[in-house]
Amino acid sequence: MERMLRKLSSRGASLLAATAMLALGWSGPARAFTYAPGDLVGILVENNTELIVNLDTLAGAHTYPMPAAWAGTLATGKLVILTVPDNTDPLGIVDFTASTTINVPGFDNPLGTMSGPISRASASLDKPSNDKWLNRLNSVGSPDGTIVISNSPTQLVASSSFTNGYTQGLDLTNTDAINQSMPFSTALKFNGNPSTSGLLWEGQVDHVTLHGDFTNLGVVLATDNGDGTVTIHPLPEPGSELAMGSGLLALAAIGWRKRRTA
Numbered sequence: 321m322e323r324m325l326r327k328l329s330s331r332g333a334s335l336l337a338a339t340a341m342l343a344l345g346w347s348g349p350a351r352a353f354t355y356a357p358g359d360l361v362g363i364l365v366e367n368n369t370e371l372i373v374n375l376d377t378l379a380g381a382h383t384y385p386m387p388a389a390w391a392g393t394l395a396t397g398k399l400v401i402l403t404v405p406d407n408t409d410p411l412g413i414v415d416f417t418a419s420t421t422i423n424v425p426g427f428d429n430p431l432g433t434m435s436g437p438i439s440r441a442s443a444s445l446d447k448p449s450n451d452k453w454l455n456r457l458n459s460v461g462s463p464d465g466t467i468v469i470s471n472s473p474t475q476l477v478a479s480s481s482f483t484n485g486y487t488q489g490l491d492l493t494n495t496d497a498i499n500q501s502m503p504f505s506t507a508l509k510f511n512g513n514p515s516t517s518g519l520l521w522e523g524q525v526d527h528v529t530l531h532g533d534f535t536n537l538g539v540v541l542a543t544d545n546g547d548g549t550v551t552i553h554p555l556p557e558p559g560s561e562l563a564m565g566s567g568l569l570a571l572a573a574i575g576w577r578k579r580r581t582a
Contacts, residue, residue, distance in 0.1 A: 366397030411525035412442030434532025444499035
């Protein structure tokens with residue numbers, strides 16, 4: 321009987337230890353984040369340090385603490401937002417940010433010039449292969465304090481020299497052009513200002529004509545809050561802005577007519 325009680329006690333202790341390990345997150349390797357097609361991935365780069373976050377669908381403002389290496393400012397930093405591609409499209413779809421100074425629709429081309437760049441950009445982000453950028457992020461290990469600073473299901477902080485990071489992993493050291501495929505930069509620069517904004521675009525290849533089409537999906541904004549945090553905001557989509565503008569114009573017209581008849 322005494323031997324049996326000792327066995328039960330030992331098994332109970334083992335079960336408690338295993339439960340504690342699971343509770344502390346020791347159940348498997350760390351992952352930077354999980355994602356699904358259509359999720360937005362945001363990358364903020366400052367002082368050779370990257371903050372990579374899963375913004376989901378950017379349905380609300382997202383605020384993050386700045387990495388210590390940023391020294392509390394994003395003055396010389398940049399923001400890039402990319403959408404996890406839909407791998408069911410054989411020719412590829414790629415969503416990305418671009419400055420309002422870039423005439424993205426000017427790259428629409430019925431002769432197929434943009435079909436290759438759009439397809440290659442989409443494939444470099446996330447195709448069913450472990451050597452694609454987003455897939456590699458899912459295999460990032462535990463923080464080491466120098467190359468990988470922190471790693472959680474929703475965000476990753478890493479040095480810009482990290483092989484699987486944004487700068488090195490997408491070959492964006494100088495161009496921010498998604499694996500050197502797109503013909504323009506997809507980064508929004510702070511340039512010494514407390515905020516930066518730009519447009520979110522979708523590039524899609526027409527399956528019949530191989531025409532590369534670009535569609536404006538909306539506006540995004542990133543703000544250095546001045547308190548060691550940064551917020552990425554969604555702004556109204558073009559249709560919403562137009563509707564709001566029309567409503568304001570209508571109210572102004574009603575007010576003008578009332579003044580005329582008074």
